[in-house]
Amino acid sequence: MKALIIVDVQNDFLPGGSLEVSRGDEIIPIINHIQKDYNLVVATQDWHPENHKSFASQHPDKLPFEQIDLDGLAQILWPDHCIQGSYGAEFADELNTDRIEAIFRKGMEERIDSYSGFFDNGKRKDTGLSGYLKARGVTEVHVCGLAADFCVYFTALDALTEGFKTSIISKATKAIDKGAFIEKKNNFIQNGGLLT
Ligand SMILES: [Zn+2]
Incomplete structure (x- = not known):
């Protein structure tokens, strides 16, 4: 049996959001259209407290996209x-959520x-x-949503480790950094993942 995992299609990851993925909105009609092809549809939702330590604002001398330990x-x-x-944490208004049976929240x-969507970092x-x-x-999962080079990639990689036959649906995801995604995509394929 085949499931679709819709990763983090939330307002903050869409154009105009605080961590926008360029043209992220373009994948929503595609995700709406493909849901009918699956026996089961689930979603993940990034869901942080306002003082979450992944926020640069919580580290006075740091800027967004810097790295810390x-x-x-x-x-x-x-x-x-x-x-x-x-509002930024809500699913996109245009996303059809009727067939989403369960929502897995993360980063709480x-x-x-x-x-x-499986484990923390x-x-x-x-x-x-x-x-x-x-x-x-x-037994088989297909992963779509945002962003390709972070939450989609890591969800798909964990799905492989958990023993699922796993695909990333290229047309239904967008990356923050396209170059970084090419590298991660290759690693995913080397680990037995498929790209459709
Ligand atoms: Zn987050």
């Missing part, structure tokens, strides 16, 4: 984004960032997504 892990600092309950703990916590998919009989 956070509890032993390399952490890129981002503009404030996807704050719990804010102040000092733990999570790009993947240090693999200290499991969101339960893998167990949920397996309990539903899913």
Whole structure:
């Protein structure tokens, strides 16, 4: 059985949002259209407290996109984004959510960032997504959404590690940094992932 994982199609990642992915809005009609091809559709949602330590604003001498060490892990600092309950954290208005059976939220703990929908960046916590998919009989997952080079990539990589046949749907994702995505895409393929 095949599931679609829609990653972080939230206002802050869309044009006009605080961490916008260029032309990110263009993938929404595609995601709406392909949902009917899946037995199961789930979504992830970046969902940070306002003092989340992945925000550059929490580190007085730092700027967005600088890197720090956070509890032993390399952490890129981002503009404030996807704050719990804010408009920026909501799914895009244009996204059809009727078929989304479950939403897995991530990045809720102040000092733990999570790009993947399965585990946080240090693999200290499991969101339960893998167990949920397996309990539903899913063996294959297709990943789409934002951003290709971060949350989509890390979700897809963890899906492989969890034993799912995994594809990234190229036409239904956009990268923050296209060059970085090419490199990550190659790593994903080398690990057994597929690009469709
Ligand atoms: Zn985030």
